Amino acid sequence: MKHHLDDILDNCLVELLAGGGSVEECLSRYPEHANSLRPLLDGALRASRLALPEMTPSASKVAKRRMMAAWDEKQHRELRIPLALREFVARVGSSVGGPGGGEAPLRGTLLVTAAMALAVVLLTVLPGTLLEIGRYRKVPQTAVLADVAGVVEVQRGTGDVWRVASTDIMLKSGHHVRTGSVSSVTLRFFDGSRTVLSPGTEVSLTELSSRRDGASRTVILNQLVGQTENHVVKLVDAASRFEVHTPTTVAEVRGTEFTVNVSEDGTTSVSVREGSVGVTIGGTTQVLAAGQFASVPPPSPTAESSPAATWVSIEAPDAFDKSELAGIARPTVTPSAAAEPDQTAASTATASATTSAPEPTPTWDEVADDPDGPLDKDHPEHPEHPEQPTHPGLPDQAEPDVPPGRDKDKDKNK
């Protein structure tokens, strides 16, 4: 009886949602169920006729930018295994893990062989790996939050929960920081440099490191949106660098003060208050002197398929042969907007160089500290969850779909 009514309801719905017939016509075929069916059919039709909720275009762009920034950061962070080796490892894995399984000893031997092959590739094929040894080994460094004003949140890793942070919180590579719509914060780096985040700004700390002997100091930020004001101490050696990456540029300097602004549409603006900065876009380098700024439009749709074109490296003039600049076009500058060298107020100087966002800066909910911490091992997305490696056709984690006293849906499993 129950299943019969399920089918009757479904048959009516199929007909109504396809635009054929009316509720009354359907009920006339099943008069004994009319009283039960009518409200169900009406409810279904009302729900189906609601306008679809849609993201605002600006919110969609911001969300996509977050995703692509996370992707780029992941690629920058991880070693890239050659496709051939991936296929080799996949073939080895599938040859011992196929239907019926393989013999355990053979599986173990082949997996060990694959691991050894991978190790050989890493050690001999890939240059500049993370396996630096001896005195050239890099050690991680830190930054500290200072001058917290308003709501400032920190995320310990991409995908982790955002937590409200306070002054003196220590940050390291992989952490993300964002400010609320009327909030700000200063990041004080291990080398004495500092970056001020204006309201509505989000950055991630891609790398904070140095050599064991203190040389080769590296600060790399990924600025997703908003405005930063960067005060960079003079770097100690040629290998040291301070970079700010945005969707279209990377600013790398060696002792200067400059501002980077990323508007919601992805337009990047770089303005220099002191010193000089080289901006490279798609292989072309332009030099900005104090008082100048450059504005880079958002990446075009084709740019996503050529990531190199979306990253810009800014080198200080003394870091490369100036003869290489011959023939390279000067950046587009707006002298009237940028020529305010006498203005010492940072907010005024940066405001003159930034492009106002066409849409309002998104606001974030104030989030209380999460006493439970990040994803625990029972969370289906935790890497160590026993079901994580499998296809996520996981059992429903929510409440059971039956009223108390009844068995689970007997048709749950195919």
Next chain:
Amino acid sequence: MSGSTDDAALVARAQQGDRSAVAEIYERHHPAIYRYIFYRVGDTPTAEDLTGTVFVRVVENIDRFVYRGRPLLTWLYTIARNVVVDHHRRTGGAAAVPLDERVVTGEGDVERAAERALSQQRLAAALSHLTEDQRQVILLKFIEGMSNEEVAETLGKTIGAVKSLQHRALAALQRILSDGGGR
């Protein structure tokens, strides 16, 4: 199913480092994920923010994803559900959103009052009182416009189970909307 073939190819490209495939995953699926989250949290800014979080998690976990014939959207819905659960846990927000009890009045005219009152927010509030499976069936069938076969494939259930869930979900919605509150 051509959609399954597309999903498999898309995932493979992303796992091989194809940036455009990652962008395509977003373009193809973010509307459905947003709609799901919207009807779970009931407000636009939160839904937009959480949608972004879902796709960041997709990037972090795409390498561990093993395609075995189920739609990619199934996995995305799983992540979206977990993101919403995490959000509710952080904010202390109730899983069930209170209904606006001003809506259903009008003596002897409950149906017209309910019809007049149904809106996205009201549906979101009502859905919050359903189980996850019931919610999913309502969203996939009547918001996303999927067929029973597509819903069954996405949820990993039989068509019979989908019809049964549909019946229970609509009955629950009808009770909630006519009572002006949860049971």
